[in-house]
Amino acid sequence: MDADTRTLMEACCLCPRECGVNRFVETGYCGGGAAARVNLHRLHFWEEPVISGTGGSGTIFFSHCTMVCAYCQNHRISQEGRGTERSVPELAAMMLELQEAGAHNVNLVTASQFTPQAAEAIRLAHARGLRVPVLWNSNAYEKPETLRMLEGLVDVYLPDFRYIDSNAAEQYSDAPGYPDIAKAAILEMHRQVGHLALSNDIAQKGLIIRILVLPGLHNRCAPYSGGSKTPWEQRPGSASWASITRSTAPLNSRRSTGPSRRKNTRRASHIWTSSASRTTLSRKWGPVPITRRNSHDHEIEHI
Numbered sequence: 001m002d003a004d005t006r007t008l009m010e011a012c013c014l015c016p017r018e019c020g021v022n023r024f025v026e027t028g029y030c031g032g033g034a035a036a037r038v039n040l041h042r043l044h045f046w047e048e049p050v051i052s053g054t055g056g057s058g059t060i061f062f063s064h065c066t067m068v069c070a071y072c073q074n075h076r077i078s079q080e081g082r083g084t085e086r087s088v089p090e091l092a093a094m095m096l097e098l099q100e101a102g103a104h105n106v107n108l109v110t111a112s113q114f115t116p117q118a119a120e121a122i123r124l125a126h127a128r129g130l131r132v133p134v135l136w137n138s139n140a141y142e143k144p145e146t147l148r149m150l151e152g153l154v155d156v157y158l159p160d161f162r163y164i165d166s167n168a169a170e171q172y173s174d175a176p177g178y179p180d181i182a183k184a185a186i187l188e189m190h191r192q193v194g195h196l197a198l199s200n201d202i203a204q205k206g207l208i209i210r211i212l213v214l215p216g217l218h219n220r221c222a223p224y225s226g227g228s229k230t231p232w233e234q235r236p237g238s239a240s241w242a243s244i245t246r247s248t249a250p251l252n253s254r255r256s257t258g259p260s261r262r263k264n265t266r267r268a269s270h271i272w273t274s275s276a277s278r279t280t281l282s283r284k285w286g287p288v289p290i291t292r293r294n295s296h297d298h299e300i301e302h303i
C-alpha cells in the first residue's frame with residue numbers, strides 16, 4: 001500500500017457516505033478495512049456479449065459494498081463481506097493470472113470501497129505485462145474525485161444506473177441522493193473514456209450503462225420514463241450503450257437464484273434486454289424495441 005492510499009484509508013471519504021473513519025482501526029458504512037478483500041476471481045461467461053465474448057471476462061469480485069440493496073444477488077459477498085484480504089501485489093497477480101487464462105478483460109466488480117488499492121494494483125499489473133482492457137463494474141454511487149484516481153487505468157466503465165427516484169433509492173438501497181450522485185459519476189466516467197469502442201466485437205474502451213429493472217418498480221428505477229421525463233440534464237451522447245437487466249435476487253429466493261439473466265441476452269445495435277426484462281417493461285410500455293439504432297424516439301437517446 002503506497003503512502004497516498006494509506007492517507008486515504010486513515011480518514012476514508014472515498015464514497016458519498018464520507019464516513020471519515022480510520023480504516024486501519026475501524027470500519028465505516030461499507031464494512032471494508034484498509035486492505036482490499038476479494039471473494040473470488042475467475043473467468044465469467046455471463047456478462048454482456050461484448051464483455052464476455054467467447055473467452056470469458058476476468059472477474060475479480062471484491063467484498064463489501066457502499067450500497068445495501070435489499071435485492072442484491074451477491075449479498076454474502078457485498079453485505080456479509082465474505083472474502084480474503086489481498087495485498088496490492090496479490091491483486092495484480094490475479095489480473096495477470098486471468099489474462100493468462102484467456103480473459104478478454106479484467107473486470108473489477110464492486111471495488112469502489114477499495115478504489116486506491118485497485119488503482120495501485122492496475123498500475124503494478126500494467127508494469128508486469130497486463131495488456132487486456134480493465135473494466136470498472138460498479139453501482140455508480142461514487143464521487144467523481146474518487147473516480148479520477150482511475151483515469152488512464154480503467155478502459156471500460158460498466159456502471160449501474162439503478163434509480164431515478166430518491167425515495168426508492170433510500171427505501172431499497174439506503175442510498176440518499178442516488179440519482180444525482182450516479183449521474184455525476186457516470187458523466188465523469190464518460191469524460192474519461194468516451195463512447196464504446198469495439199475490436200472483434202469485444203469492448204476495448206468506453207462506457208456501458210446497466211439499467212437495472214426491478215420487478216414492479218420499473219418507473220422508479222430505470223430511466224425508461226419516456227421523452228420529457230428523462231433524468232439526464234446532460235447526455236453522454238446518442239452513441240452511448242445500455243444494457244437492461246434484471247439480475248436481482250428476491251429476498252425469499254436468493255439461494256436458488258440462478259446465473260445472471262444476461263446470459264440470455266442477444267446482441268442488438270445499442271441495447272440489450274433479457275427476455276425477463278422485456279416482459280416486465282412491456283407490461284407498461286408495450287413491446288420493447290431492441291434493435292433500433294439512434295432512433296430519436298427511443299429512450300436510449302436520453303441516456
Ligand code: SF4
Nearest residue numbers: 012015018019028030
Ligand atoms: S468507502 Fe466505506 S468507509 Fe469509505 S466513505 Fe464509503 S462507506 Fe465510508
